[in-house]
Amino acid sequence: MGAALGAGIAVSIAGIGGGIGMGVAGGKAFEAIARQPEVGGDVRTLLFITLAFIETLTIYGLLIAFMLVGKVE
Amino acid sequence: MIFGMHDGVLFHLGPIPVDHLVVTQWVIIALLGTVAFFATRNMQEIPRGLQNAFEMIITWANEFFTQLMDKPHVAKKWAPLLTTFFLFILVSNYSGLLPGSATIDGFQPPTSNWNVTMTLALITFFSIYVAGISENGLHHFKHFVSPSPAMLPLNLVEEVAHPLSLTVRLFGNIFGEEMVIAYLLFMAPFVVPAAIMGLSLLLGAIQAIVFTILSASYIAAATGEGH
Numbered sequence: 163m164g165a166a167l168g169a170g171i172a173v174s175i176a177g178i179g180g181g182i183g184m185g186v187a188g189g190k191a192f193e194a195i196a197r198q199p200e201v202g203g204d205v206r207t208l209l210f211i212t213l214a215f216i217e218t219l220t221i222y223g224l225l226i227a228f229m230l231v232g233k234v235e
Numbered sequence: 236m237i238f239g240m241h242d243g244v245l246f247h248l249g250p251i252p253v254d255h256l257v258v259t260q261w262v263i264i265a266l267l268g269t270v271a272f273f274a275t276r277n278m279q280e281i282p283r284g285l286q287n288a289f290e291m292i293i294t295w296a297n298e299f300f301t302q303l304m305d306k307p308h309v310a311k312k313w314a315p316l317l318t319t320f321f322l323f324i325l326v327s328n329y330s331g332l333l334p335g336s337a338t339i340d341g342f343q344p345p346t347s348n349w350n351v352t353m354t355l356a357l358i359t360f361f362s363i364y365v366a367g368i369s370e371n372g373l374h375h376f377k378h379f380v381s382p383s384p385a386m387l388p389l390n391l392v393e394e395v396a397h398p399l400s401l402t403v404r405l406f407g408n409i410f411g412e413e414m415v416i417a418y419l420l421f422m423a424p425f426v427v428p429a430a431i432m433g434l435s436l437l438l439g440a441i442q443a444i445v446f447t448i449l450s451a452s453y454i455a456a457a458t459g460e461g462h
Contacts, residue, residue: 207303211452214445218400221407228410 169230176223183216256345263326263345292318303448304455306370313366313454320355321447324405327351328439331413332432346442347413349406356401359450363397367457375457397453401446408442 191209195202244252274285282290296318300310324346331344345351367375379390412435419428 203302207448210441210445211448214404214449215400217408218404221404221411224407224411225403228414 165230165233169227169234172223172230173227176220180216180220180223183219184213187212187216255342256348256351259330259342260327260345260351263323263330267322267326296321300451303451304458306455306458309366309370309455309458313362313451316358316362317447317451317454320359320450321443324355324443324446325440328409328443329436331409331416332435332439343413344409346405347410349402349410352406353398353402355405355446356398359401359453360398362450363453363457366454370458378457401449405442405446408438412438 187209191205194205244254245258246253270285271289274289278286297311297314300314300317301307304310304313327344327346329344331342331347346355364375367378379394380387381390412431416428416431416435419431
């Protein structure tokens with residue numbers, strides 16, 4: 163019971179953090195491209211790298227959730 | 236049964252157990268190899284068909300990595316490895332979406348197991364050293380004590396965190412996506428999973444690109460002047 167709750171909480175809190183971070187990063191990137199369309203390619207590559215780093219933290223939460231789900235009978 | 240791992244040792248090759256993941260990877264390698272073989276056999280001055288497509292991929296990859304790594308000779312040296320990473324991970328990710336693949340007992344995309352993704356990440360890990368030492372000689376190891384020796388512990392942690400995060404990112408994404416599709420198939424067998432499968436076409440490609448870009452930027456960082 164506790165493990166199932168923990169799994170849910172782990173993945174949801176990780177999701178909230180990652181969601182906020184990705185929203186800010188993506189929004190700023192679109193703003194930058196809208197102002198200076200000629201740097202679009204560079205911004206896109208950097209955005210992908212940044213999103214990957216943010217996503218890793220969310221995936222850590224997901225990983226913990228999977229580990230906890232493995233404990234649920 | 237941790238992480239939905241299917242213990243599928245199919246046969247032994249001498250003392251080495253060969254499981255379903257290894258066989259799937261062999262199939263993927265054979266597939267890529269065969270397509271590449273037929274594309275480059277009987278090459279023409281004016282490319283047509285498959286050869287044209289492959290030349291497009293190679294040209295695009297070379298340009299992309301040159302722009303990303305800003306040292307052209309380094310990019311030229313490492314582009315083949317990185318492009319292979321991309322193609323292999325892309326085909327691995329998509330292998331789970333093939334119609335009928337779920338009916339094969341114990342089938343899973345190779346990248347949804349972290350033994351496979353860690354192998355890929357370790358190739359990157361050692362490539363960073365090879366690239367750094369071949370470019371800067373033993374000065375490469377200076378980056379452990381830059382900007383000051385007090386940063387040594389943090390730099391060591393970072394050194395381990397790079398391959399670890401590459402491993403967990405690819406494995407977590409693909410495995411999570413597979414689990415979501417499996418649960419959806421269990422709850423609503425028709426139509427509904429198709430939406431998520433469409434999304435995972437996009438996700439699979441993005442993860443392949445991300446792994447490649449991050450490997451490229453780690454290698455570029457190791458070969459840069461800063462170290």
